[in-house]
Amino acid sequence: MENKILTSPRTGDSCIHVKHKSGLDIYICEMKGFSSVEALFGTKYGSINTMFKTSEDKEYTTVPEGIAHFLEHKLFENEDCDVFELYAKTGASANAFTSFEKTCYLFSCSKNYQESLKILLDFVQKPYFTKASVDKEQGIIGQEIKMTNDNPDWRVFFNLLRSLYHNHPVKIDIAGTVESIAEIDAELLYKCYGTFYNLNNMVLAIAGNVSADEVLAICDEYLKPCEDKGLETVFPDEPDTIVRSEVREAQPVGTPIFNIGYKCVPCMGRERLRKSMAASLAVGIISDASSEMYQRLLNEGLINSSFGTEIFSGDGYFSVIFSGESSAPEKVRDAVAAEINRVKNEGFGEKEFQRNKKSMYGSLIRELNNVEAVANLMINSHMDGVGPYDAIEVLSEMTSADCLEFIRTELFDDKLAMSVVEGTV
Amino acid sequence: MKYNRAVFDGNIGFSSVIDEKFKTNSLVIRFITELSADTAADNAVAFGILSDTSSEYRTISELNEKLSMLYGASLSSSAVKRGDLQILGVRASWLSNRYAIDGEDITGEMLDIVCGCLFSPNAADGKFDEEAFRITKRDLLDKIESEINNKRGYALARAAEVAFSGEPAGHSCYGTKETAEKVTPGSAYKAYKRILEQAQVEIFYIAPEENPEVEKRLREQFAGLERSSKNNTFDSPSPLKSEPERVSEEFDVKQSKMVLAFKTESDDKPAVKLLSTVFGETPVSKLFMNVREKLSLCYYCASRTAGPKRALFVDCGVEKDNIGKAEAEILHQLDEIRNGNISDEELSSAVLSIENALRAVGDTPSSYAAWYFERFCENDMITPQEQFEIYKAVTKERIVAAAKSLKLDSVYLMLNKEVQE
Known part of the structure; x- marks a missing residue:
């Protein structure tokens, strides 16, 4: 493990960066005087990563639009319970989001951060997808898509991206469409999970009322070592012209x-x-x-x-x-x-x-x-x-x-x- | 952390919170006045002008040029509703002097700017400056017209209008398009003078180090006014309608929205808060677990309290065809609580979730300002820990009693025009 203290020369603020033996990059900022803790466990996997392969694959895989976001939703279901039920026992407020380039799972709390951190590290490393649970999610995400389609700020932004970019997947909606998510099944979710949720492709950031020693001890216990599979993502060629003015x-x-x-x-x-x-x-x-x-x-x-x-x-x-x-x-x-x-x-x-x-x-x-x-x-x-x-x-x-x-x-x-x-x- | 509250002559409270962990200083000045359809727009325009310009900085760009030089300090105003009251606020935030690269006294300069904007506005002969007024008035009109842009927020606002119809809380804190159109440079200036002289005022200063100059300066500025201010009533329970009122409106939207407004006569506010938390404020609440997770009807279905009005709102986004199913399930889940079907886990997770939020009070300057303002409104100067003990003491029986006291008052529906028959 490699530990490095990073310091801002201007403010004197500092944090610790650890390259963990599991492959994960960990950032810890102990913030004196603060009561709360914010933790994010994220993977470099967002809506734009629709075409990829690892060193184990011969061909590139192309997946349906919106699958990174769908995966984010589904990871909250364990084999035996809903992850929110686990967080309910610690009082932490948990959430997740998918953006163009990343998916992050997070919690904020002001008590029991160690227990919440264990939940976070554990569930993100334990995928469990079934046909029934995937089918159920189509309805919920379908409503989320309709809700964002009624959001004019969202529409005006994505319409602009579709006018600027011919081929780059930044132009696709993060949640996909009702039609594209209908193509998603458990097998595809496992494929994407196995590719992108490799600790070598992930980061943990935790700040606030924490102790670096405690965080690292929990990481040692909960992180499962990963082999770097040489992930490659590609994008279609993008001309430097715009699509329409x-x-x-x-x-x-x-x-x-x-x-x-x-x-x-x-x-x-x-x-x-x-x-x-x-x-x-x-x-x-x-x-x-x-x-x-x-x-x-x-x-x-x-x-x-x-x-x-x-x-x-x-x-x-x-x-x-x-x-x-x-x-x-x-x-x-x-x-x-x-x-x-x-x-x-x-x-x-x-x-x-x-x-x-x-x-x-x-x-x-x-x-x-x-x-x-x-x-x-x-x-x-x-x-x-x-x-x-x-x-x-x-x-x-x-x-x-x-x-x-x-x-x-x-x-x-x-x-x-x-x-x-x-x-x- | 060091908290102190002083009272200036003329019904003005000044709270200072000194907490060395912060890198910024924040000043929040809240003027508390009655919410009225006749004055809401005048008040909102007046406060918009106050945070945009002053007699020294006559245009928005001049003022912002100065704020940029002070390391991007911010100065803004707001008009919000709390029960039957309109809270007009001016908020400023700036870097602590210790981060000034060129050694400027940022706090001193910001104090000059805030006092200039509030006490020496961009006005002459009993009227605001025409140009500044025109820009702010148009901004308010755009804001009123754009309320529809946020469909969830719009549905909640319309539901409040229906639920509190005939009460001040039924009005928008920005006024209506019609009342905003009627505002003039003179009427907005009159509103400014009236608020400055008559509104109850609460000031919050949150900083890493003490600076007696802030209190002294504000005390002097307010002492220069002829004030006669009365105390406001912060609680204004809304009467229940004899029959639930249903209002539906059609829009060109993909998803319909439903808002259920309930009212209670219960004075047991902690029990109502716990009830709302168990019912629909967390991802393990009854509404989330059943309406969303079990029935897949909605992406969001949540509850929230409107304490001063003794009301509780449940809102969701739903397919038009599923509105009946969603309403039935929401009412069924409320019945479950009324029947005492609250597990120990549900209760303890609700208490933990509230504790989590209360323990975080003080981690941001705005959370301090919000906490102490709420304590002032509740006339109950307790600590977050004491507040938590109050919630912790709430029993299942009290939650059941609170649930039984909830009565459906009104239902607002935003319907998808395309699927209307």
């Missing part, structure tokens, strides 16, 4: 909702962290609430306080998204594009850059103020291939030239798509 959908909403996205070049690891930060600072300078454009669009009645930006990136995708509500989204799109083109030519002031840099520094420090946020920071940064405190260091090295370069080399009018959800009468 505009998509609209009708739904019962108030003011129309929009997502405006630029398709950019994807990258991984520390380069992705750097690029995300440059992108975030750059779009902040252009459009955050302190910018000239934001105030102008407010004055013109084109946006309201819901206006915001997001840097959306992962394995094989990277985009910059402007979102909000507007009765004239096309005018917002044109204004954003015009401002980006103006900045390409004229640049921006060092003062604006420093202001946004300070603001981002503040938000990175604030993240360390909260048990849940620290646990998420540890697991997310590991999955992104960086350390939990790397962001503050990367930020300190960031210059206005980096931000300008991002705008000049990544944001182009022909890579711009707009998705709108507007009200039905």
Whole structure:
């Protein structure tokens, strides 16, 4: 086992990273003065991993859309009981989520964390799927899919992704469709479980009122050593063009909702962290609430306080998204594009850059103020291939030239798509 | 942790919580006023303007430029409902001075900004600035129109309107589209003056280190006002309808929603809370285990209490064809509790779940502010541990009695238009 103490030079915060003999990466942050504990046990397996193989397989396997999410639901049933019944005995609040690139099982508690940790490690390593239990879940997830289909923020976002990406599975809905999940059976679930729920592909992050020694003793007892099976996931080739520049959908909403996205070049690891930060600072300078454009669009009645930006990136995708509500989204799109083109030519002031840099520094420090946020920071940064405190260091090295370069080399009018959800009468 | 509460002249409470584990300072100022259809929108607009601009920072971008320089400090306002009251809040949060790279006094500057926004607003001649007003009013109108975007939230809000019809709690804390349309720069300013001078005020300051300047400054600012404030009544039980009222509305949605509103005359709030927890607040509750897991009818089916109104809501998203089945099962599970069918495990897991939440009070600045505000409203300044002992003492018999006291008051249905016959 390899133990490493990671420390933030700026705040003095620290956590322990252990490469456990079972193959699992473990992050532990003892947070003095806090009462609660947040633990996440996650695998690098999300909705985009629809095509994969291990060194034991000759061919790549392609699985139905939504299977990672389906598996997340089904893991909560043990052979003899429901996992929630076990947590009910400790008082912990348990949950799970599936995103594009990962599935995480988590609990938060303020008492009996050792018992809850044992439950977490145990059930995630013990799959149990039957035809009857798979059939039962189709109904529940079917309702979840219908619920998200009624969520206009969800629809406007996925419609944008389908306009930006031709082939990359980031465009598919995380839960799949009622039709795709009908193809899922117990055998397929075991196949996916065996491939992705290998401890070499997983991470445990735990923060708050914990003792590293206690956590590691429980891990030693509960983790079953895994052989690294050389997992490979592949994605179809993705052209750098967009699919369509505009998509609209009708739904019962108030003011129309929009997502405006630029398709950019994807990258991984520390380069992705750097690029995300440059992108975030750059779009902040252009459009955050302190910018000239934001105030102008407010004055013109084109946006309201819901206006915001997001840097959306992962394995094989990277985009910059402007979102909000507007009765004239096309005018917002044109204004954003015009401002980006103006900045390409004229640049921006060092003062604006420093202001946004300070603001981002503040938000990175604030993240360390909260048990849940620290646990998420540890697991997310590991999955992104960086350390939990790397962001503050990367930020300190960031210059206005980096931000300008991002705008000049990544944001182009022909890579711009707009998705709108507007009200039905 | 060190807690202290001071009372300023004019019915103003100032609570400070000093907890060295935090990296941020938070200031939450709550103005408590009656919720009324006539004033809700004026109040909401006034507080929107207060957190966006001031006489020193005349536009949103000017103010945000300053907040960015202060390491992304935040300043926001809110209007929420608690029973028959409208709680208007201003909340600010900023990094502790020890993290200031350039040695700024962030706390001092934020105190200037908050006091500027509250006591020296962007107004002249008895009216808010036209431009700031126009932006905030439109924002409120958009917010009201966009309530439908969140289908679950919309169904719950409509259910509350039906259940509390004719009572202040039946109104939205933002007002309606019609009342918001009528707000003027002058009427919003009048609302601001009225709230500042008449509302009960509770202030919460949560920080890693003491700073007497915060209390001193706020005490001085409020002392400059001519205040006459009366105490509010925080509990306002809602009368039960003679017959359950059923309201259904059609929308172009894929999934229907159902909300059942129950009312009780029981004063045993701890027992009602335990009842709700056993009934539908956890993944081992009766509603989750039966309506979702056993019958696969819903993705969510949950209960929640509205304590000040002595009400309990159950909501779920369900196929239109299964609405009858889901309602029957929800009522059946309530009957199970009424008949005393609560296992020792169900009761102990409900108590543990509540204990888990109570022990986490104090892990975030907002949880401190919420806890002490709730204690103030309940007029019961106990610790989370003491609150837990109260819940722990609740017996099965008290839960059964609470369940028997629950009566169905109203049902709200959001129906899928396409499958309507």
